[in-house]
Amino acid sequence: MTDSRKTHIYFLLDRSGSMASIKSATEEGFAAFIAEQQSGEGECLVSLAQFDSEYEIVFRSLPVSAVPALNLVPRYGTALLDSMGRLIHDAGAELAALSEAQRPGTVIVAIMTDGEENSSTEWTHAAIKAMVEHQTDKYGWQFLYMGADQDAVEVGRSIGVKDEYSVTYTRGKAKDTQEMVGRKVRDYRAAKVTGDAAPMPGFAPSERREAAE
Numbered sequence: 001m002t003d004s005r006k007t008h009i010y011f012l013l014d015r016s017g018s019m020a021s022i023k024s025a026t027e028e029g030f031a032a033f034i035a036e037q038q039s040g041e042g043e044c045l046v047s048l049a050q051f052d053s054e055y056e057i058v059f060r061s062l063p064v065s066a067v068p069a070l071n072l073v074p075r076y077g078t079a080l081l082d083s084m085g086r087l088i089h090d091a092g093a094e095l096a097a098l099s100e101a102q103r104p105g106t107v108i109v110a111i112m113t114d115g116e117e118n119s120s121t122e123w124t125h126a127a128i129k130a131m132v133e134h135q136t137d138k139y140g141w142q143f144l145y146m147g148a149d150q151d152a153v154e155v156g157r158s159i160g161v162k163d164e165y166s167v168t169y170t171r172g173k174a175k176d177t178q179e180m181v182g183r184k185v186r187d188y189r190a191a192k193v194t195g196d197a198a199p200m201p202g203f204a205p206s207e208r209r210e211a212a213e
Contacts, residue, residue: 004105005042014113015050019074029178030070036182042193051083052076053119077119085123114148132160164202169211
């Protein structure tokens with residue numbers, strides 16, 4: 001049986017050139033997201049990967065108390081699909097190498113971008129959608145998609161993220177949206193620690209309005 005007190009959060013963050021205008025807000029928002037997890041219950045590990053036209057692991061499997069400040073350096077294009085493929089494949093391999101008792105009972109993949117796919121060469125929407133749905137249905141991974149100035153529900157659906165777990169945010173709400181998602185993840189982790197098997201609540205209408213204002 002997996003460890004119900006343990007969570008691993010995999011955060012995939014867009015650092016393409018268009019993120020330059022919200023660099024500071026995104027850095028502050030990530031700090032707020034991490035602060036929410038530091039106040040939560042149970043053990044929490046965090047892995048951060050960022051992407052533009054390339055994919056880079058910033059850090060892997062750090063205790064939430066040791067997560068450093070984010071330094072975002074925007075550049076290049078948006079290879080969302082290739083980056084999701086790499087992250088999900090690597091995370092799956094990492095977790096598969098652990099014994100059952102060492103594996104986290106909660107696995108969360110949070111994706112944040114301000115642009116739509118324009119640079120991937122290895123993965124298609126269909127392939128990523130199948131991969132996300134497989135990890136969700138077979139292993140219970142929780143995917144969250146935050147998309148700026150786009151129909152995030154539609155984009156999320158195209159990559160396998162359930163409608164209720166995708167949210168559109170305006171560029172001016174980059175910090176507030178990450179903080180809101182951080183609270184949602186913290187509360188979900190607390191519920192899992194107490195043995196609650198209920199799914200994470202989706203984004204409420206009030207949360208969607210707040211992010212989109």
